[in-house]
Amino acid sequence: MRTRYRNLNDVSNKKTFKDLRKWQKERRSKVKDLTKNIPQCSNKRFQEIKENRSQTSYTWVGHSTFLIQLNGLNILTDPVWAKRMGFQKRLTEPGIPIEELPEIDIVVISHGHYDHLDFPTLKKLKGNPHYFVPIGLKSLFIKRGYKNVREMSWWESIEYKGIQIHFVPAQHWTRRLLFDMNTSHWGGWIFQTKNETFYFVGDTGYFTGFQEIAERFTIDVVFMPIGAYEPEWFMAVSHISPEDSVKAFIELKAKQFVPMHYGTYRLADDTGPEALERLLKEWEKRQLPQEQLKVLAIGETVM
Structure with a gap:
């Protein structure tokens, strides 16, 4: 018997065929503007990134892929440069062409879904990660x-x-083949040095685990998903909404919020601009400091 992994409190993500049919019917009735995309950064710093082995930086490649430069190491999170995801074309070009990457030291994978684990991408990485x-x-x-x-x-x-690397819980599920559902786990990654702590959340619904993570770590930057939440009756268990992502940020007591997992692939009914608009609205509603929210253009580097 293969091990089947679970969420905290045995929260289940199982959906029925009837649920899928209901979602399909809903989707056909929705009108979405698919002409607007997340903008590309106008000042990309490829050469500076390649030469950097001293400064902390992070660059949004798109979706859940970041190049994080920390403690002299180059780290990639969930590297996916795929031009398609199933039947859907990639909506935005990667923020860094894969041939412009520096040599990679560390790759972390949050879980086995194809939009987070893409072996054709991994084959093209430079270095010996x-x-x-x-x-x-x-x-x-x-x-x-x-x-x-x-x-x-x-x-x-x-x-x-x-670098201290910690694997922490998330609320999700995974599958790559017909019969391998939840035969591997899912979670987030925390990178900790003497001076700073970065938390890459991975893919998750809102869950009580954020409170426990906050008890164990003092987080400087959190890379938080905000997209693929609609319809919420179907997605909420495994994909956090923009509003709940802000709630999680507050519970984490992190210093900076960097949104991700929106605007690259259309995995649900929401669009990237919709997710961002809802995030900004919730941020304003809760009167949080603007300097704590760092919305990146694709390919933008913070250094």
Whole structure:
């Protein structure tokens, strides 16, 4: 028997065929403006990024992919440069062309869904990265010839070249094939140095785990998903809404919110501009400091 992984409090993401039919019917009745996309940064810093081995920086490539430069290391989160996701074309070009990347030291994978784990992308990465993956995924990497792979369970930590790497819970699910549902886990990654702590949330619905994470870590920057939430009766368990992402940010007591997981692939009924508009509205409603919200253009670098 293969291990099947679960969410905290046994929260289930199972949906019925009837649920799927209901969603399809709803989708046909909606009119969405698909002509507006998230803008590209007009001042991309490829050469500066390639040469940087001293300053902390992060660059949004798109979707859940960031290049984080921390403690002299180049880290990629959920690297996906795919031009399509299923039947859907990529809506926006990657913020960094893959050939413009520096050599990569660390790759973290939040879970096995194709919009977060794309092996054709991994083949093209420069360098000899060490892969950190959720428990249950290592065998998939080994079969494809990857050797530098570390599998981790929730709350497990490891020190790697001066960075403490922690795997923390998320509320989600995963599947790559017909019969492998939840045979690997899912979660977020925290990168901790003496001076700063970054939290890459991965894919998640709102859950009580944010409060526990806040008890264990003092977070400087949180990379938080805000998209693929509509219809909410279907998606809420596994994809956090913009409003709940702000609630989670407050609970985390983080210093800066960087939104992600919107505007690159159309995985649900919401659009990228809609997700961003709802985030900004909730931020204003809660009267949070504007300097704590860092909305990036695609390809924008914070250094």
